[in-house]
Amino acid sequence: MKTLVGKFESFTDLEQYRSALKDRAAGVDCVIRVCCGPGCIPKGASKVYEAFRQAAEEADDKTVSVVPKLTGCQGLCECGPIVTLDPGGIFYQHVQEGDVAEIWRESVLGSGVVDRLLHHDEKTGQAARTTEGVPFYQGHQRIALALCGVIDARSIDDYIAAGGYQALAKALGSMKPEEVLDEVYRSGLRGRGGGGFLTGRKWRSAREAHGEPKFVIANGDEGDPGAFMDRALMEGAPHAVIEGMIIGGYAIGSSNGYIYVRDEYPIAVQRLRDAVAKAREMGLLGENILGSGFSFDIRISRGGGAFVCGESTALMASLEGRVGEPRAKYVHTVEFGFRNKPSLLNNVETWANVPAIIGRGADWFAGIGTAKSKGTKVFSLVGKVKNTGLVEVPMGMTLRQIIYQIGGGIRGDRPFKAVQTGGPSGGCIPAAYLDEAVDFDRLTELGSMMGSGGMIVMDEDTCMVNIARYFLRFLKEESCGKCTPCREGIAQMLHILDEIVGGRGTSGDLERLQELAVLLEDTALCALGKTAANPVLSTVRYFRDEYQEHIENHRCPAKECRGLFRYQIDAAACTGCGVCRKKCPVEAITGKKKEPHLIDADKCTNCGTCFDVCRFAAVKKV
Amino acid sequence: MSQPQLGPPPTCQSPEHTCGVSVVHEIIERYGGNPEMLIPMMQDIQAAEGYLPREHLRTLGRELGVPLSRIYGVATFYAAFRLQPKGKHTITLCMGTVCYLKGADQISAVIQDEFQVKPGGTSPDRKFTFAPVNCLGACALAPVMVVDGEYFGGLSASSAVDILQKIASSKKPSEAVAKADAKQKTAAQKNGRGSQNP
Numbered sequence: 018m019k020t021l022v023g024k025f026e027s028f029t030d031l032e033q034y035r036s037a038l039k040d041r042a043a044g045v046d047c048v049i050r051v052c053c054g055p056g057c058i059p060k061g062a063s064k065v066y067e068a069f070r071q072a073a074e075e076a077d078d079k080t081v082s083v084v085p086k087l088t089g090c091q092g093l094c095e096c097g098p099i100v101t102l103d104p105g106g107i108f109y110q111h112v113q114e115g116d117v118a119e120i121w122r123e124s125v126l127g128s129g130v131v132d133r134l135l136h137h138d139e140k141t142g143q144a145a146r147t148t149e150g151v152p153f154y155q156g157h158q159r160i161a162l163a164l165c166g167v168i169d170a171r172s173i174d175d176y177i178a179a180g181g182y183q184a185l186a187k188a189l190g191s192m193k194p195e196e197v198l199d200e201v202y203r204s205g206l207r208g209r210g211g212g213g214f215l216t217g218r219k220w221r222s223a224r225e226a227h228g229e230p231k232f233v234i235a236n237g238d239e240g241d242p243g244a245f246m247d248r249a250l251m252e253g254a255p256h257a258v259i260e261g262m263i264i265g266g267y268a269i270g271s272s273n274g275y276i277y278v279r280d281e282y283p284i285a286v287q288r289l290r291d292a293v294a295k296a297r298e299m300g301l302l303g304e305n306i307l308g309s310g311f312s313f314d315i316r317i318s319r320g321g322g323a324f325v326c327g328e329s330t331a332l333m334a335s336l337e338g339r340v341g342e343p344r345a346k347y348v349h350t351v352e353f354g355f356r357n358k359p360s361l362l363n364n365v366e367t368w369a370n371v372p373a374i375i376g377r378g379a380d381w382f383a384g385i386g387t388a389k390s391k392g393t394k395v396f397s398l399v400g401k402v403k404n405t406g407l408v409e410v411p412m413g414m415t416l417r418q419i420i421y422q423i424g425g426g427i428r429g430d431r432p433f434k435a436v437q438t439g440g441p442s443g444g445c446i447p448a449a450y451l452d453e454a455v456d457f458d459r460l461t462e463l464g465s466m467m468g469s470g471g472m473i474v475m476d477e478d479t480c481m482v483n484i485a486r487y488f489l490r491f492l493k494e495e496s497c498g499k500c501t502p503c504r505e506g507i508a509q510m511l512h513i514l515d516e517i518v519g520g521r522g523t524s525g526d527l528e529r530l531q532e533l534a535v536l537l538e539d540t541a542l543c544a545l546g547k548t549a550a551n552p553v554l555s556t557v558r559y560f561r562d563e564y565q566e567h568i569e570n571h572r573c574p575a576k577e578c579r580g581l582f583r584y585q586i587d588a589a590a591c592t593g594c595g596v597c598r599k600k601c602p603v604e605a606i607t608g609k610k611k612e613p614h615l616i617d618a619d620k621c622t623n624c625g626t627c628f629d630v631c632r633f634a635a636v637k638k639v
Numbered sequence: 640m641s642q643p644q645l646g647p648p649p650t651c652q653s654p655e656h657t658c659g660v661s662v663v664h665e666i667i668e669r670y671g672g673n674p675e676m677l678i679p680m681m682q683d684i685q686a687a688e689g690y691l692p693r694e695h696l697r698t699l700g701r702e703l704g705v706p707l708s709r710i711y712g713v714a715t716f717y718a719a720f721r722l723q724p725k726g727k728h729t730i731t732l733c734m735g736t737v738c739y740l741k742g743a744d745q746i747s748a749v750i751q752d753e754f755q756v757k758p759g760g761t762s763p764d765r766k767f768t769f770a771p772v773n774c775l776g777a778c779a780l781a782p783v784m785v786v787d788g789e790y791f792g793g794l795s796a797s798s799a800v801d802i803l804q805k806i807a808s809s810k811k812p813s814e815a816v817a818k819a820d821a822k823q824k825t826a827a828q829k830n831g832r833g834s835q836n837p
């Protein structure tokens with residue numbers, strides 16, 4: 018094939034290279050995609066990939082060409098490590114290093130499948146041979162993640178072969194900056210980082226802002242706990258973010274890009290660094306990109322583990338090497354942002370949508386989703402759901418479809434209680450709204466928000482007061498302390514919740530919480546403080562009874578808050594094995610061997626050890 | 640946020656240089672001496688030394704013309720910076736929502752109790768540094784901790800302590816892991832583990 022020497026100097030260079038790559042791919046007999054995403058790596062996926070790589074290297078039969086690819090998240094993290102094979106689209110789950118030889122024999126050299134590694138339907142036991150046959154994948158539509166899990170995450174060649182940088186060539190080669198801007202505006206794309214601000218409008222403000230140089234920034238801080246969409250994207254398809262940013266730079270007239278990535282994501286940092294270096298080497302970043310005369314470059318900056326740095330003004334302060342404290346937003350960052358210059362900040366998922374919009378057109382994109390929320394949204398579906406995973410679906414899909422159809426329902430088939438969306442600024446949505454369509458505006462109306470896309474499913478064992486307390490504690494830790502309402506207000510709210518959860522709540526607590534919530538919303542400096550009360554407000558709105566049970570009767574209906582319920586041994590289930598008796602730290606359990614045991618309620622400190630150690634589920638919470 | 644004291648000066652490894660000066664100089668050069676790159680420089684110092692030694696920060700401030708007070712402000716604002724030396728092993732415990740729902744709080748409590756270590760601190764015997772973080776983005780494994788780059792998912796309070804005790808008493812973490820496996824069998828089958836870097 019034609020090998021690239023030096024840089025692409027024209028659009029034709031890129032296209033020729035692409036077709037050479039495609040020719041080469043056509044000669045491949047088998048592609049093995051080993052998921053090395055956030056969920057699969059910890060389960061040993063790296064070793065699986067290594068084993069396939071070695072097998073391919075050492076294969077005797079050199080006439081069969083096999084290409085193992087290390088990919089980003091393929092979606093069904095619950096069942097990782099995931100390995101998919103083409104041709105045939107075979108889907109294997111829970112693959113371990115030791116399975117590689119068998120897969121190689123059966124599916125790479127032969128045309129069979131290894132049945133025990135296929136996905137089997139929970140109820141019917143029927144095996145799905147391909148990805149399409151797995152219920153989890155029904156209804157997915159991947160735009161931002163289109164190539165995540167498909168291409169080798171480290172390879173720019175794979176990205177180019179799959180059509181990467183085509184949108185960039187189109188924008189630079191045949192569109193004026195205004196036309197690019199128009200296209201993004203008409204697509205209806207809204208920011209995926211939290212607020213859902215209309216991206217085209219933000220771009221326009223940035224273009225019209227006075228001041229040089231202008232900056233283009235990608236927000237990869239992903240601070241919301243329980244969210245890993247951005248991590249998966251940055252690790253699995255880093256070039257999609259980069260390509261989006263170059264197009265954005267062209268549209269607003271900027272040559273300087275920054276990607277701000279969380280320090281807790283070392284693989285994402287590495288992938289982005291490598292991707293930027295590679296793109297620069299090939300002339301897709303740097304001076305005179307593809308001979309168009311347009312220049313743009315990107316720097317990677319690592320965060321320092323502060324949640325507030327995801328906020329636009331704090332992020333820019335952090336980029337400048339300062340403490341990440343936000344400032345008041347009446348001065349917009351699109352006019353005075355990083356280094357006091359016009360700065361366009363978008364979430365990494367927002368950026369990854371841009372090449373698709375330019376490539377396939379605004380009308381195509383606007384045809385997906387709901388009236389005011391266009392396109393798709395990536396969610397990390399986690400918590401008490403059967404299929405934990407990464408989900409990209411069109412806007413407007415119902416919560417029920419996402420949680421039950423894709424997510425497979427609640428673990429242990431227990432009743433659904435609520436789903437938390439929007440991270441610490443979001444809220445909890447109860448079962449009554451399961452059939453609501455998920456889009457920016459509807460979630461806000463329900464007292465939650467889209468946020469960055471965390472979707473945390475909770476069953477009846479989750480106490481809503483306690484979950485509100487969790488988020489407040491999180492925000493208290495993460496409040497930068499610059500403004501008093503946030504610093505003191507959150508602490509006060511948390512104090513009240515601590516009292517309630519500890520069984521020391523008093524009447525009037527709910528009113529006090531609501532009063533503080535209003536105060537925070539009206540007076541806090543940045544959105545961290547302004548929205549801090551949301552988890553409390555939404556749970557009070559939908560689960561007031563539960564708060565009241567805690568306050569008035571000192572009982573936790575979910576039986577989660579220690580001291581607000583008791584442990585009891587179910588005599589019928591107890592086998593008298595004596596484990597709880599031995600483990601009890603305060604010797605509150607008595608009983609003879611092989612006879613039902615008893616907990617002395619006067620001695621019991623409700624530590625829960627007996628509940629944890631009982632192998633017969635004989636210890637009950639009452 | 641906690642207010643740690645500036646750490647003790649490091650013991651100098653190199654006979655030619657006073658502590659840290661050459662390290663800091665090299666790092667400053669890496670970023671062309673640009674004070675805006677203060678945070679990356681501090682990250683690099685921490686990567687080289689395991690924490691931010693006092694003398695290094697003094698040198699950094701002097702060379703960049705940035706007051707030490709500002710550097711200290713940055714060091715204490717960002718959770719990733721450490722002003723005290725690290726222990727032999729680092730426990731990164733995920734405190735994200737899903738892990739919390741599945742008992743991360745109790746795990747944190749027993750770790751603190753068992754090894755006499757505070758969040759962000761190091762145990763008196765210098766074996767463990769305990770670093771709870773907001774979210775590791777590995778929700779499929781909740782509750783999850785990472786010890787020296789190795790993931791352990793599907794934890795309970797007792798299995799976490801078991802694993803850590805094995806690591807503390809064995810020379811190589813991987814040996815401890817093999818032993819911990821027996822106990823962890825059910826959880827490991829479902830959730831597995833491996834090393835972080837592909």
Ligand SMILES: Cc1cc2nc3c(=O)[nH]c(=O)nc-3n(C[C@H](O)[C@H](O)[C@H](O)COP(=O)(O)O)c2cc1C
Nearest residue numbers: 208209210236239240327328329363364367544545
């Ligand atoms: C406390 C706080 C934390 C935030 N964290 C993030 C984050 O982690 N990632 C992100 O993209 N946006 C985050 N945002 C939103 C950003 O301020 C900003 O609105 C967003 O990055 C803009 O991009 P978008 O228009 O593409 O959504 C956060 C906002 C606040 C107030």
Ligand code: FES
Nearest residue numbers: 052054056057092
């Ligand atoms: S990380 Fe492999 S499927 Fe998500």
